[in-house]
Structures are given as structure tokens and as C-alpha cells.
Amino acid sequence: MLNDFFNGKMLRAATVLILFASLGGCATTPVQPWERGRLARWDMRWDPDPLQAAMNDHTHFSKEGSNGHIGAAGGGCGCN
């Protein structure tokens, strides 16, 4: 399975995106700390409401066949 993933289009797409991000991060003018006012907004966080995000993850995990996110995972559940 992992061979399929690593040989597949998705890995190529991920690699291109990561390289693009890396090159972009080097090529563009850095955003200075005093220019990050908009980025610091509450609604610009990856998960603005962690409790709600946790409940969303838990619900979808319980009712769908696959999952995965960026970050450490918790334990499973006996969800039906």
C-alpha cells in the first residue's frame, strides 16, 4: 500500500507542492514580523476553534473509513 502511495500521483503532487513552497519561501521577499498583523488574526489559524475541530475529527473518524491529519493523534474509540 505504501509503495502505491509513494509511487503514485499523490506523492508526486505532494513533492511538487513542498518543493514549490520551499523555493517560494526562499524566492519571495520575507514577510517581516511587523507585517504579520493579518496573519495573526484568530480566524487565520489552522484550527481557530480546537474544541470544535476535535469534535469534527471525532465524528468523521467514527463514521468514515479513513482519516489522517497533521499532528499527534489520540486513541481510538468503540464508536458505532
Add this chain to the structure above:
Amino acid sequence: MSAAATLVPEAHAQTATSAEADAHVSYRFSEYDEDSLAPGPYFGDAQRYRVLSHQFQLATGVGSDAALNVSATHEVMSGSSPWYVAPGLDGRPIQVMSGATIRDHRTELRGSWTQGTGSSGGTTYSASYSAERDYHATAVGIEHSMPLNAALTLGFGGSFSHDLISPTDAVQFHRVQHEEKNTGSVFGSLAWIIDRSSVLQTGVQLNSEHGFLSDPYKLVTVGDELLSDLRPDTRTSAAWLVRYRHAFASPDAALHLDYRYAQDSWGVVSHTFEAAWYQSLPSRWELVPGLRYYSQQQARFYAPFFADPAAHNFYSSDYRLGTFGAISASLNLRKRIGSWEFSGGVERYHSATDYALGGADAAVPGVVSYTRVFIGLDYLLR
């Protein structure tokens, strides 16, 4: 599988957000209500799951460069769930439900400690424990974020979970009595500050599960017999995620776009698209409409029922392993008054085999649709 919340130190990529700014006490109450089974033929109680959840969280800075986050969740579950699928006289699958006697509760405790909360990155140590009458899970995790330059932040980490399964009424229904499974997970991510208004994050997560991965409560029709749900005792999976955030000055809003591709050794392949619009309104109101689309292709050993017992090593008619798609829409509203924030929202989730990308070959009579509502209260400590 892992249940849960991501414990990522927030916003390292965006800014040097101080731990003090995140200090808050929060409460959420939610009601999750599944639709009755319809319109296909079924047998048993059509009233499906209902879950009432209470969540509490305390997040606070500790000293000048650390943060503590503790949370507790208590859920009460009741209703019936899909048990097995029987072939009807006309060949159509008939979903057989369990009785509506399931009543259980789940309590989860979770804590994390982040050392390093400024722009130089940090490390988060996390632990959680979840207990149900028939299921106990203990998990630990560690993750580290470090800036590579002014625009890029690298994140990586891993977690491990040990789960114990002890089904109720095991002797009466010939279920396994005591089983366990272990799950290991590693991930890496890269966050990129594109410009003053937008950020992008991409990452990969790899999971490996070993142990009892079947559902002890579900049966499968195999030929003329009813057998226990039987799945491989290992499962490896990989997921690739992309998240994009863009802030608008006018209108005062933020756009969230997320995509996830996931694939596992059982043959399940899924795509998830999410979009949300965080619209700020006068008088410190905020409106957040959201849309989500999910599509998965079935596991190799899924079928509503199996005609030939000799043709399969594994078999499951669990709807969660079938081919289906789901569309959900949500609407949340927030209001800030001083140090208090009130919130509420509703999500409508509808799934069907017709929604799957590429269509479905096999029937999945147990697919679930639900409505969820929540209310919340936050108090900002500083």
C-alpha cells in the same frame, strides 16, 4: 484508527503568538442525531445513534515560554446501529439493525505541554486517555516545530496509542472477550507564509495499526451463515494534506481551504475537500459558513453480503468500509462581549453511494446522515 484532536502548537508559521493571548476556559455542548434508516428495506429498530457531548478545556501560558492545555470530554450515546446485511428475496440487501438498547458513555481526558511558544518554534508533549464500558485507549504524542527561515516552518512528530477492547455480552453473542490493538503514527509538515495575507501548509501522515481491527459487534452474511466481522490484523495508511488560509481586508474575512488524500492497505482511498468563510461583522459578531465533501472507495473485503465462503479470507459489511460520498454544510455564529465569547452552530451531513467519485459497485445500505448542533462559551483569561 485515531479519534482525534490534533494537538498542534498553533500559529508558529503565522506569527509569534504569545501563550498569554491563547489563555482561555471553554465549554461546548453538542447534540449529534442520526437520521432514521430509510428509504431502503431494513429490519429492527430504525432509530439510530444519538450522542450528547460535553467538552471542557483550559489553555494557559506558563511562565514566558510554555503553555498548558487540558481538556475533558464526556459523551452519552444511545440508539441502534447497523448489525449485518441479509439478502432479500429479490436480491436487494436488507439492513438489519441492532436493538435500540445500546447505551454507553465515553470519557476522555487529554493534556499537552508546549515548551517554546514564540517564533523560534517549540515542542509539544501530549497524552490522552479515553474510557468506555467496552473500550479503553491510552495515547502519547510528541511534535516539534522549527522555523527554517522567515517564511518556512517545519513540523514533525509522532504518536502511539494502545487500545483495549472488551465487548459487552461477549459470551451470549459469541464475541471476542479481550483484545487489543496498537497504533503508531508519524507525520511531517511544512508551513509557508506566502505573503502578508496568506499561508499554506502541506504535510504527510503515516499510520500503522496492529492487533484486533475487526468490529466485535458486527456480523456478516457469508453463504448461509452469519459470521463475525473479520478484517486483517494489520493496516497501514498514508494521508497527504494541504491547508490554505487567506485573509481579506475588505470584506473583513478569512478563507479556509483544506484538502486531504488518504489511502490504506485495505484498499480504502478517500478524498476530502473543505471550505469555510470566516466573516467578521459589526459589534464583534462573526459568521462562519462551511462546506465539506468526502468520497471513499471501498475496502477490498467489503460487500453487503458474501455468496461464496471459500472465496474470501476477510469479510465485512460495515458501511464505513463501503463506497460512498458525503456532503455536509455548516453554519456557526459567534459573539464577543468583553472577555466572553458565545458561539453556536449547526451541521447537516448527508451521505449516499451516489455521491462517491466514480460511483459505487456495491450497495451500502447502512450509510449514515446526521444533524449536529452545538453551543459554546469561552472566557478569555487575559
